[in-house]
Ligand SMILES: Nc1ncnc2c1ncn2[C@@H]1O[C@H](COP(=O)(O)OP(=O)(O)O)[C@@H](O)[C@H]1O
């Protein structure tokens with residue numbers, strides 16, 4: 001029995017907008033083991049992004065428990081959460097979220113700046129990652145000069161630079177055409193094959209089909225969980 | 231420390247992205263610091279100039295000068311009259327006897343006359359004075375010597391020539407050992423003075439063109455009267471002494487002695503027929519004035535720095551808003567709040583310190599231009615003012631940077647990521 005990396009117990013998260021409160025997460029129980037590739041599906045507004053932000057330690061639950069590697073995130077200080085993000089997590093966003101003023105190499109190396117990595121080593125590692133995602137000849141370009149697919153590759157390379165155990169991707173193919181999306185999925189499967197845990201939000205069935213396990217959300221709850229499929 | 235340097239690099243890179251905007255943002259600081267440097271340079275320069283001038287006239291000196299009183303006999307039809315005024319031997323003796331603090335006392339009497347050497351002639355002033363004249367006047371001999379006590383007692387016909395007078399009469403010839411004629415009498419030239427360096431130009435010209443003769447000799451040969459012929463009238467003046475120079479032993483006694491001398495003279499002179507010049511008092515006045523000027527310019531500079539600081543803060547706030555998304559990304563990738571604070575704080579600091587540096591250079595340049603453009607002016611950029619300006623710009627940077635930086639680091643990362 002492998003140890004769970006991510007474990008949610010009765011997690012709630014509500015947003016108050018004026019006098020109405022939106023229960024974005026309304027009692028989520030979820031256990032993800034090390035090395036799983038999980039797709040989170042569900043209609044828009046069902047709480048997928050909220051869930052992912054929570055898993056990514058960008059947010060904290062209002063109620064319930066979130067254990068990351070067995071550690072209760074609620075007890076951690078803001079700086080300690082930053083430390084976790086810097087050391088153990090990698091993020092991939094739907095809108096890429098690259099910093100426009102930095103070139104490809106600098107964007108890839110950004111997590112290393114906060115991880116306290118030596119600049120020379122950071123540059124070397126970033127270059128290797130750029131090569132790995134097929135952008136070895138674009139290291140000096142700005143994000144604006146790249147296509148959507150290329151930008152997402154930069155983002156994937158960035159998510160890998162701190163060599164994280166967990167990769168969290170919020171609709172990574174949402175802004176891409178099918179073919180580019182497939183390329184990105186191939187990359188993610190590669191990362192999974194390396195033993196990393198991947199949680200990916202998507203609303204496309206064929207994308208979700210490439211994951212091991214599909215969790216479906218509805219109204220802030222887990223409606224359906226396929227469990228690990230062969 | 232390493233982390234600080236890293237954040238500093240991120241901050242400086244942010245600035246390099248918008249060089250023009252950065253420059254404009256720092257403009258307030260540039261102008262403020264430039265003003266501080268420039269104005270202090272002008273004030274200090276003026277102060278140094280005044281000090282120099284005062285030193286040239288002797289900071290321990292008190293100068294008494296005869297002054298013709300306001301003419302209250304204008305209505306008089308008389309075409310020829312005798313006017314008696316000025317300082318007297320009795321005044322000099324009384325000052326000498328009363329004030330122990332007075333070290334040296336030099337009486338001077340001016341007699342106008344023409345000095346000849348062969349055919350060369352110069353209409354000038356003969357200054358009758360004493361053997362220890364040079365002790366107070368701060369003049370020095372080019373060559374030859376000054377007259378001695380013996381020549382004074384004997385009323386010898388000897389003279390020392392001012393530099394300009396010697397040149398006029400003898401061109402480049404050495405006049406020592408030769409002789410000149412004043413009126414009908416012949417005097418042996420025993421010395422030539424150096425050109426005078428006082429910043430009072432009229433005084434310098436007068437001294438450089440004068441012939442100096444022992445007081446006793448002048449009394450014997452010219453009597454006590456001075457005859458001036460004006461347009462159709464003849465004024466006879468009777469002035470015993472035109473100048474009395476006092477040197478006070480201790481600098482701290484100068485002003486009190488000057489006051490006491492003034493009080494004493496007032497008892498014996500019913501009308502204002504003399505004036506007193508105390509270089510040191512001038513110095514104090516100059517210092518008071520430059521203090522006032524510093525205060526005034528200081529407040530102008532403070533206001534422009536305040537405006538500059540607010541300008542920077544304003545731009546930085548705008549920049550923080552504009553870069554909300556970037557802040558969210560950095561936070562998601564592991565930046566701590568303090569990393570973000572540092573990034574923006576350093577950015578502001580670099581901006582204002584660089585602005586300060588440009589301002590310092592600009593201020594120094596302005597001071598140099600001032601010196602070229604304004605006649606007779608010196609400026610002085612002190613290390614003190616540079617350090618001060620630098621410190622001020624750093625302080626403004628920190629003060630203007632703290633609030634935007636705290637705002638940036640206080641953002642919720644999720645909100646920041648959703649921005650736009
Ligand atoms: N910052 C927020 N403030 C208010 N409401 C929010 C906020 N974030 C999400 N919500 C609400 O919470 C619910 C779940 O949102 P989200 O997790 O983004 O859904 P999904 O990603 O599945 O589309 C939605 O109703 C959304 O409007």
Ligand SMILES: [Mg+2]
Pocket residue numbers: 048049050
């Ligand atoms: Mg979403």
